[in-house]
Amino acid sequence: MDSKERIARGLAVSTDTKIFEMRSGAAECAPQVFKQCFPGRKAAIVADVNTWRVLGKSVDSLFRAASIPTESYVIDKNEFHAEWRYVEMTDRIVEGRFDEARALENSTGYSDSPAEDSFRPADENNFVLVSVGSGVINDLCKLASHHHAQSYLTLPTAASVDGYTSFGASITYQGAKQTFSCPAPVAVVADLDVIAAAPKEMTAAGYADLAAKVPAGAEWMIADFVGSEPIIPDAWHLLQDHLDDLLADPEGVAEGKPEAIADLFEGLVLSGFAMQAAQSSRPASCCDHLFSHILDMTEHRFNGKLQSHGFQVAIGTLTMCAVFDNLFKLDLSDIDVESCVAAWPTLEQEQNRALEVFKGFPAPRLGYDQITLKYEDAEKVRKELTDLKAVWPQLKERLQGQVYSFEKMQRMFKIVGAPSDPSEIGVTREQIRDMFPKVQLMRYRFNLLDLAKRGGFYEAIVDPVFARGGAWEI
Numbered sequence: 109m110d111s112k113e114r115i116a117r118g119l120a121v122s123t124d125t126k127i128f129e130m131r132s133g134a135a136e137c138a139p140q141v142f143k144q145c146f147p148g149r150k151a152a153i154v155a156d157v158n159t160w161r162v163l164g165k166s167v168d169s170l171f172r173a174a175s176i177p178t179e180s181y182v183i184d185k186n187e188f189h190a191e192w193r194y195v196e197m198t199d200r201i202v203e204g205r206f207d208e209a210r211a212l213e214n215s216t217g218y219s220d221s222p223a224e225d226s227f228r229p230a231d232e233n234n235f236v237l238v239s240v241g242s243g244v245i246n247d248l249c250k251l252a253s254h255h256h257a258q259s260y261l262t263l264p265t266a267a268s269v270d271g272y273t274s275f276g277a278s279i280t281y282q283g284a285k286q287t288f289s290c291p292a293p294v295a296v297v298a299d300l301d302v303i304a305a306a307p308k309e310m311t312a313a314g315y316a317d318l319a320a321k322v323p324a325g326a327e328w329m330i331a332d333f334v335g336s337e338p339i340i341p342d343a344w345h346l347l348q349d350h351l352d353d354l355l356a357d358p359e360g361v362a363e364g365k366p367e368a369i370a371d372l373f374e375g376l377v378l379s380g381f382a383m384q385a386a387q388s389s390r391p392a393s394c395c396d397h398l399f400s401h402i403l404d405m406t407e408h409r410f411n412g413k414l415q416s417h418g419f420q421v422a423i424g425t426l427t428m429c430a431v432f433d434n435l436f437k438l439d440l441s442d443i444d445v446e447s448c449v450a451a452w453p454t455l456e457q458e459q460n461r462a463l464e465v466f467k468g469f470p471a472p473r474l475g476y477d478q479i480t481l482k483y484e485d486a487e488k489v490r491k492e493l494t495d496l497k498a499v500w501p502q503l504k505e506r507l508q509g510q511v512y513s514f515e516k517m518q519r520m521f522k523i524v525g526a527p528s529d530p531s532e533i534g535v536t537r538e539q540i541r542d543m544f545p546k547v548q549l550m551r552y553r554f555n556l557l558d559l560a561k562r563g564g565f566y567e568a569i570v571d572p573v574f575a576r577g578g579a580w581e582i
């Protein structure tokens with residue numbers, strides 16, 4: 109199956125995205141795509157200082173030349189991330205209240221406006237957003253468009269994340285990184301000249317975000333096995349059938365070879381389509397991403413700088429590959445189900461543990477809320493473990509066919525220029541170790557660590573990561 113067929117399949121199962129143009133010089137077709145999707149509407153181009161220079165300015169000229177009423181808003185910040193204040197800023201841009209948007213952009217402190225209050229009825233007089241930028245700008249435009257019951261056009265400037273076509277926007281709200289449900293853009297215009305010329309670290313970050321789908325896929329298999337989140341065939345095959353191929357040329361990505369960059373970008377876009385088909389981020393992330401969410405919530409910086417999503421995810425991905433390596437050394441066919449069931453904590457015990465684990469964290473009730481959602485009683489645990497014992501050899505084989513060894517993943521990251529050790533993003537191995545209890549508890553989604561807690565093999569797969577000879581030996 110070639111790229112065209114894969115994309116056509118992706119568009120066929122996507123709930124929101126209808127047009128995807130990817131080629132060298134594709135930006136030229138943006139005005140025509142805009143007119144087709146949003147006839148008679150006004151455009152507001154949203155960019156930051158860098159993306160304005162590399163693409164926004166020329167898109168602005170193209171739109172004006174095509175007689176589309178156009179305003180441009182350049183976010184004048186060296187560093188900003190997807191937090192609620194900027195969503196409110198982008199909401200004002202949709203409404204054409206540019207001065208208010210600028211005031212919000214320049215305000216300091218934290219906005220506590222309730223998320224629910226931001227919805228507005230559809231209004232033909234509103235501007236349609238044209239996102240020119242990478243992940244953060246795209247997510248801001250995605251959520252603000254949704255607040256106004258309309259879609260938008262996105263022009264990615266780097267192969268740095270999978271969020272361009274994903275369902276949902278990842279935003280920090282009241283201290284917690286959250287994925288807000290909202291539709292993907294109706295149209296994506298990906299100019300490969302611009303994307304290939306992006307800073308190398310951004311492309312390496314995108315490669316790591318795509319590689320995260322390797323352990324994330326294995327964790328989806330586990331959630332499917334326990335019946336918590338069944339695999340959705342459309343979403344699975346669209347991405348996972350081609351993932352190994354799309355990750356196969358880290359050298360080419362590092363060298364900026366056009367075909368390798370096109371494959372990487374396509375992989376990221378297919379991930380987004382898979383999320384649309386599933387209406388959730390399950391096809392694209394699991395524990396591999398939660399390490400990154402903790403770093404976002406604590407505003408982790410290295411050398412004074414926030415670290416990119418993909419670089420943070422690289423470390424989470426490597427860590428989970430190491431955990432899987434340890435899992436494959438176990439024989440779960442001999443689990444003592446009855447003693448595991450006898451040791452299974454009550455909901456109240458788990459809630460208290462969660463409050464303890466998240467004490468002093470910016471979102472202290474996060475673990476409590478999520479474990480309350482995903483807690484299962486002893487009877488369910490008995491059934492899960494009985495099934496696990498019975499099918500372990502087959503399940504293990506499937507998981508091994510999915511996930512890469514730590515060694516292999518680390519080699520690929522070294523080649524592509526993504527972090528291969530936590531120190532490269534300013535995180536210590538002790539910090540990674542201490543994140544594990546939070547990672548297990550911070551999402552309602554069933555993960556490998558949940559299974560390990562049930563079967564009494566949590567320490568057996570986590571501790572060796574940090575022991576002598578382990579991936580992150582301390």
Ligand SMILES: [Zn+2]
Nearest residue numbers: 270317417421
């Ligand atoms: Zn991601």
